[in-house]
Amino acid sequence: MPPAVEGSASASQPMVARQAGTVPPAMAEAERTSAAPQAVTRLGREVPAAVAHVWARSGGPLRLGAGAPAPVGMVRLTHNDTTGLAVPVWPDGVTPSLLEEHQVAPMPVERAGEARRVLAACLKCCWTDLAADPWPGVAVPAEQVLDTYRALIGRSDDLMRNWAVGALRRLHDSSWIVLSDGVVRLGPRCALWPVESFAQLKELVRRLPEPERDELTVVADEDLVTGTPAAEPGGLVEGGEAEFDDLLSSYDERRRAELVGAYMVLEHAAEPVQEARFAALRDPAMRHTLGEMLGRRGRTLIQQHERWTSGYDDATAAEAARGEGGLGESERAVLTLVLVHSVAIPRAEGALPEDTWLSPFPTPVDELRRHTQLPIGELESALRALRHAGLLGQVKAGEEAGGYVPGPQFHRLTPAARRRLQEELILAAGPHTPLAGAVRARRSAS
Amino acid sequence: MPEQPLTLDAALSEEAVLSTYRRMFAALARDSGAVVDDPALVDIAETLFGAFAEAGEEWLTHEQMRHVCRAYPADQFDNRLRVLKGLGAVREVFPKPHQLRYRASFTSVVGLMFIRRMMDDGGQSEMHRLLALEDLNVADPRTTMEEARQSAANLARAFRLWALELITLTTGTIEELREQAPKLWGTEEIARRAQSLHGTILTRWPDLDRTCTDLRAAIYSYSDASRRAAGRLADSAGTTRNLTLLPTETWRTFSQTASRERLAAVLDGFVFDAPAPWHDPAAIARAVDEAPRPVPAQPTPPRSDLPDPGPADSLDGPADAVVQRLTEVAESLLAGAARIRLSDAVGADWSSVRRLLADLTSIDLRPELPYRLTWSDELSVDPDREPAWLSHGFLERTS
Numbered sequence: 001m002p003p004a005v006e007g008s009a010s011a012s013q014p015m016v017a018r019q020a021g022t023v024p025p026a027m028a029e030a031e032r033t034s035a036a037p038q039a040v041t042r043l044g045r046e047v048p049a050a051v052a053h054v055w056a057r058s059g060g061p062l063r064l065g066a067g068a069p070a071p072v073g074m075v076r077l078t079h080n081d082t083t084g085l086a087v088p089v090w091p092d093g094v095t096p097s098l099l100e101e102h103q104v105a106p107m108p109v110e111r112a113g114e115a116r117r118v119l120a121a122c123l124k125c126c127w128t129d130l131a132a133d134p135w136p137g138v139a140v141p142a143e144q145v146l147d148t149y150r151a152l153i154g155r156s157d158d159l160m161r162n163w164a165v166g167a168l169r170r171l172h173d174s175s176w177i178v179l180s181d182g183v184v185r186l187g188p189r190c191a192l193w194p195v196e197s198f199a200q201l202k203e204l205v206r207r208l209p210e211p212e213r214d215e216l217t218v219v220a221d222e223d224l225v226t227g228t229p230a231a232e233p234g235g236l237v238e239g240g241e242a243e244f245d246d247l248l249s250s251y252d253e254r255r256r257a258e259l260v261g262a263y264m265v266l267e268h269a270a271e272p273v274q275e276a277r278f279a280a281l282r283d284p285a286m287r288h289t290l291g292e293m294l295g296r297r298g299r300t301l302i303q304q305h306e307r308w309t310s311g312y313d314d315a316t317a318a319e320a321a322r323g324e325g326g327l328g329e330s331e332r333a334v335l336t337l338v339l340v341h342s343v344a345i346p347r348a349e350g351a352l353p354e355d356t357w358l359s360p361f362p363t364p365v366d367e368l369r370r371h372t373q374l375p376i377g378e379l380e381s382a383l384r385a386l387r388h389a390g391l392l393g394q395v396k397a398g399e400e401a402g403g404y405v406p407g408p409q410f411h412r413l414t415p416a417a418r419r420r421l422q423e424e425l426i427l428a429a430g431p432h433t434p435l436a437g438a439v440r441a442r443r444s445a446s
Numbered sequence: 447m448p449e450q451p452l453t454l455d456a457a458l459s460e461e462a463v464l465s466t467y468r469r470m471f472a473a474l475a476r477d478s479g480a481v482v483d484d485p486a487l488v489d490i491a492e493t494l495f496g497a498f499a500e501a502g503e504e505w506l507t508h509e510q511m512r513h514v515c516r517a518y519p520a521d522q523f524d525n526r527l528r529v530l531k532g533l534g535a536v537r538e539v540f541p542k543p544h545q546l547r548y549r550a551s552f553t554s555v556v557g558l559m560f561i562r563r564m565m566d567d568g569g570q571s572e573m574h575r576l577l578a579l580e581d582l583n584v585a586d587p588r589t590t591m592e593e594a595r596q597s598a599a600n601l602a603r604a605f606r607l608w609a610l611e612l613i614t615l616t617t618g619t620i621e622e623l624r625e626q627a628p629k630l631w632g633t634e635e636i637a638r639r640a641q642s643l644h645g646t647i648l649t650r651w652p653d654l655d656r657t658c659t660d661l662r663a664a665i666y667s668y669s670d671a672s673r674r675a676a677g678r679l680a681d682s683a684g685t686t687r688n689l690t691l692l693p694t695e696t697w698r699t700f701s702q703t704a705s706r707e708r709l710a711a712v713l714d715g716f717v718f719d720a721p722a723p724w725h726d727p728a729a730i731a732r733a734v735d736e737a738p739r740p741v742p743a744q745p746t747p748p749r750s751d752l753p754d755p756g757p758a759d760s761l762d763g764p765a766d767a768v769v770q771r772l773t774e775v776a777e778s779l780l781a782g783a784a785r786i787r788l789s790d791a792v793g794a795d796w797s798s799v800r801r802l803l804a805d806l807t808s809i810d811l812r813p814e815l816p817y818r819l820t821w822s823d824e825l826s827v828d829p830d831r832e833p834a835w836l837s838h839g840f841l842e843r844t845s
Contacts, residue, residue: 189725367701428712429692433696
């Protein structure tokens, strides 16, 4: 997972400009001079906003060069040196908590309670000036956050600490915090909390217990010396209007709310949703508008019988994938192994009747550990990352049984992507079979 | 006919053959039983026609016919021959009594060839030929407008029925659709030819626009139906079904031997979502409220310091204990006297008086105890006192 964070990952983050013709020459100039060498070659062309949105969804917030504007539909989080981050925003100021109102389950969050308590501890430490917005806040040593967390749950054993460190890492991977060299800062996603909710957050921060001081100073000084980055990033939240007004303005308030609700549900629900439950999916004209809204973000509607979800539009995804992929090599390798064991083999044995990439047959962890060419450490961290992203689901059954199945993200593949996945697997597993020959012939013909 | 175990596949293909025959001759049949119901019967006819072709001008006698069909039971052969003769497919060489040599009808042979072809592609190639012929016909200067109208109307009807069949297939089972799938291939070509024919007719006889509109509608409905049927077929071919085409062992070998690079290459170019859970402020506050608090050491409930013999049950106890208790009650009331008035012994609390009276009655009823209870007829009533009325009596020691 390459989260868009400061530090080593920054050079690989894509740089984005508005669609051709909308970039003022001065800014384009600024981009060219300030961007890292890799980013320049990548910036050789200007990227449509839809592609930028695909990058943001698949790789986390986008890094922007100095003065470079955020793509349409994204908020620009500007640092003091005028570089910045771009994070997509949602229409009409809603957030994914809208799913709760519709009683639709969002993507499951691993150890959600713990992650949120650790996030609360981060907020307590980093949001020192309650008169200002939470983001960007200040950078604090990770030990201070851990102490605050300890005071919050009233435990100080090693297990608690390990769990808290795991939660910090997951929060970092999903851009809620930035964790580098033992220093914690609030991440770009914290800038997406609506202003109305600040009062609630302030109240929360006030009632969290203060950590015990004496323990803190010993570690903090050390960390502050080694860990604090040379320059505080500073921060300014700019813009951030969703780009759907021209599509939505022709609808009355009720329909507009239905469209926005259905959009959020399609984009963030864990599973496809019933057509009958959403007016915007039942009505063909509104569904068409939904399709257009999704299209602007490089997404498309995906139908499964009477249910709908959204996925990456094939053409936009192909363009976006020409850059670096979102998943690392070992993660892709482990995902392929699970697809072979949970889908291809049951399918070849005739045990899997449904034509889908989801499967009830778990790949035993033991099979992955013992009968593959992957080193165990790499395997474990890849499994963790894939689970966290909803690409793998963990099936627990007894002590040793159970394993991994393809996760809910596989609902989101378009038919073309599903077909391509089938072909790629066949090409990889049986490159000399007539079937692979047929696939290659068809591809070269088209 | 040699007995062979009938496989499911064989049965299905035979049934398909017969159904085509039945459909082809349905227009001519007198009743539904008039068409053969055993594929062997068709084979007899084919065998016979083959033999006739080889025999040439020698024709065939009844015995020769029986000989070439020796593989089939005699009664089946006789039955077929009777029908074929009756319908004129096999005729005497000369129409004379006691004719022994027979010849086959050219029409029947051609018919059978036609049937076989119809069976292969459901009449698609016939439709091609028919369209090609009609195309020539309408271009022919001798063709009249009436003939063209007839031709267009016939084609429209054929296309309509064909479209209906496809629609039924599309809504039917996928297995049936897959079986009949070859009928769908090349439908674009047929529709194109039909449209060109339609164009020719309309250009030459503009008066036929009404008939042509019908034809056009029929062609469109046919194209649409075939597109939908093909679409359903493509959908059913699915996006993972081809995985069955590699054996399990190939998959296992791949997963066990492939390098990380080779495994990862499968997912090159696929875009997946990065983890992006949403932590709503309300949810964060809730999580903090639900934080597992350290559990305080549970205080033990208070207990008496005295040794506890556990619950004692007076009823199950030894009889002595009861007697002992009753003696104690009586002695404590008597307090050394030989006789006391009950009105002095009872207090004002009815619930304890009640218990006391029960004990006294028990004492009185136990002959082994030296106490008796005697009641007098005297009764005192005082509404202000508790109890409000009191029977007078004595408890006395008898020994």
